[in-house]
Amino acid sequence: METVLAQKIKNIIFDYGNVIFEINFINAQKALLQLGIPDIESFFGHKGHDNIFSELETGAITAAKFRDGIRNAANNPGLMDEEIDAAWNGLLIGVPENVHEVLLSIKDKYRTFLLSNTNEIHYNYILDYLKRTYQVANNDHLFEKAYYSQLMLLRKPNVEIFETVIKENNLVPEETLFIDDSPQHLVGAKQAGLHTLLMDKHPRELGQFLKEHNLI
Known part of the structure; x- marks a missing residue:
């Protein structure tokens, strides 16, 4: 992502698995x-x-x-x-120690959202993990809104799931970035008009990834 493009970004939508929460x-x-x-x-x-x-x-x-x-x-x-x-x-492995702090710090600069393909069994495990490990009830404090596929009855890369997030939050696609570790999910995001970045680092390096793309 060029610096000029990064300056146009006002909203960031994050995937969860292997962007924030390590999975294997x-x-x-x-x-x-x-x-x-x-x-x-x-x-x-x-x-x-x-x-x-x-x-x-x-x-x-x-x-x-x-x-x-x-x-x-x-x-x-x-x-x-x-x-x-x-x-x-x-x-499911877990969230590296510094990642929540990174997400909280950029919340002041961008409108941030979570968009995750997940399921009831994983969702319940993650909520328990977050309570045990970070003493938080869920991910809601990290984002303006968190979206989960099993509750939306849609999954990525379906373009409709992106369009739903855009419409519900009055986002301008040209000002919105989607970050995911799965190339196929970026396809649907692009169809919805979003800018995209492929997460190619370990979740513990999320802060470094954002710095490299001039987002922080």
């Missing part, structure tokens, strides 16, 4: 494999995944239906809810 895809993949799910690359792989994950992220199915889907995929009806949740939550 391989951890979840290994844990699901250990539950007995065969052909893990097609079920939950880098290039694609079973539709059950998208359905959970858009609230199309309940957490209970998701767990039943995992039992079916593992061909193991005896799997306990807790076992399934633990495997699925293996994806």
Whole structure:
């Protein structure tokens, strides 16, 4: 991003996973494999995944239906809810120590928003994690508003999810930046007229990333 462009930005929409909250895809993949799910690359792989994950992220199915889907995929009806949740939550690592401070500091300069593809099981785990680790109830204090896919019944990169955030907050797309670690999500953001940046650093380096792009 050029300095001139950065000067035009008044609003920043942040993704959550691997921008703010560290996640590890391989951890979840290994844990699901250990539950007995065969052909893990097609079920939950880098290039694609079973539709059950998208359905959970858009609230199309309940957490209970998701767990039943995992039992079916593992061909193991005896799997306990807790076992399934633990495997699925293996994806989640945590928020590096300095990241909340970075987000709070830039809130004075920009209107900031969170837009995350997540799901009921991960959302509940994250809320518990934030209470245990940072003594905060949620992410609301860090942003003007936080948006989660399972509550919006939409997920990125669907252009409608970006248009919803723009419309609800009267944002000017040309003055709005979206930051995500997934290139495919940037496509939908661009279709909505947003500026985009691909997060190519570890979440602990969020402050440095913003400095490099002349945003702070």
